[in-house]
Amino acid sequence: MVFDVSEESTLVVTISPPEKLDKTTVVRGLSCEWRGQTTEYEGQPVLVIENKHCRAVVAYQGAQVLEFQRRGHAPLLWLSEASNFLPKRAIRGGIPLCFPWFGQHPTDPSILSHGFVRNLPWTLYHVTEDDSGHVLTFTFRDNEETRAIWPHAFNAMLEIRLGQSLELKFSVANVDKKPFDFTFAFHSYFAVDQITQTKVVGLENTPFFDQLAPEKGFHQLERFPIEFHAETDRIYQRATGEYQIVQEHSKQRALIDAPDCSSAIVWNPWIEKTARLGDMDKDAWQNMLCVECGKVGAEVVTLGVSKVVSFTLTLASSFPEESLI
Template sequence: MSTTTRPDDLPQGVSLEDLHGTPALVVDIPACSAVIHLDGAHLTSWVPEGEDDVVWTSPDAVYAEGEAIRGGIPLIGPWFGPGRDGRTSPAHGWLRTARWELVSGEHFHGWADEDADVVHSDSVAITLGLEGADPSGSGITAQAQFVIGADHLQVHLEVTAGSEGLELESALHTYLSVGDVTATRFTGLADSRYLDNLRDLAPTEQQGEPVIDGPVDRVYEVASPVTVHDPVLERDIVVTPHGSSRTVLWNPWSDGAAHMDDMPLDAWRQFVCVETAVNKDGFVSLAPGETHCLKARYEISRA
């Protein structure tokens, strides 16, 4: 694994900059712009050409080594929340607070698919790696790849067990930016089972598609695409998962936001988390040295 983060190793359109006092990779190509912080391998912005930011990041987010950034796409693992035993800390594991290293970066210019009448936009692929950060000493490692373009964003999170087996929970805890979460509608969650984290993980059946009219913290038994319909920003966001077993839907509402120092009181209206996950009873068992890859593809369409 390369441990260098020298600016001259980065592809055209990608630079290493100091943002909020911490190192971040800034993507600025004709197709889009994006920001990935090395702390947590944390993408905090993706703005396709002509679009509003697709992900929401809190204006009060804390940026410091060892701190979790509120918003964007936190990489969660090797456990979710307090872990399956309900007592593991820190919450959501240590992947999101460790400082990752640049492995590679590449800029792909537009190209035509010979087998289909499709022209692919410019995109950048950035890979970050994490070694030597496992506090358990078993040697768990991780790698994250971001493929960033105008028509899609792909995030891959690979977690490799160390010298011991691992009951892995991981997630892409994506904060999607919306005009007003109370007006947002969904496709892909209807008539599925979920665990309700606001009712001690009570098993529940979803009747129709969910509506955000209060705090929501649900782990759906859904591993297929989910579409977020946003009538305020007049766009749809499609989240297509791979390697997942669950989809988490989360919004803290006003009551939850009031207890978060890194979020303005009214900010809960501006996002909804649709998380690609393997967690709770949908965890993945890994043998020593075995790898699991969790992926999500995000696409925008206009009504």
């Protein structure tokens, strides 16, 4: 959805506080009486949030959710035990946000992949807490460093709702004097018991591009849920945004709902690529799976001057008898 700045989206464009905050505890910065706790993962500042619904860990860098676990459930997300947590280096796991480009830079392959916002610190702008859980709001603005590699003025906001499910709302405002194009993805890493016994449901009959066999082009289709027997790196387009990760020996499913995201990426690096990545243990490919939602490839977003666009992602772990999303 794209709004005019004059309407609902003033919050994102001006980064001004919401008018009314009934029944919530509001804190700014870190001097707060709320059950969030700032700590560090190997020098990287993170927030640990616990409420009656869940436990979560969120890094200031990239406003990246690193861990999410609903009470009584297994962890939903995978976080590499070999991630180095160095400032300005991508953290392997959780939900990195790829923006303003996904994958290789559109014109210069020497520039870092998946954009820059996952590598830079965001500002914790606002926190609310009520019976349904916590909402953390992080903001990010262009600066001299970002303009040197992407010459556009923008404001971004990520609202993270931590309750029975995990909900992310990513908004971008164009505060420049000309339109700009971007691609992006919620690059979610899910924890799985064993990748060879895991399926992804919801991408059947959806055209995909195999990044490992680019010569085959874009019009491959499969009729059945995706199974994993080798390295997998696919970009789906015109997708519904609604998927499930189903595991053979576990009743727990991961439910994914991203109604505004028509692109999906499914990635598992398998044995050799894992060995090439410096921040994954050699067997870790067996216990992780990325099912990412966004706008990538040909599904570029063009954002006009003074326009704001928002995308939501809801993730939940669920047992078959429940329906959360």
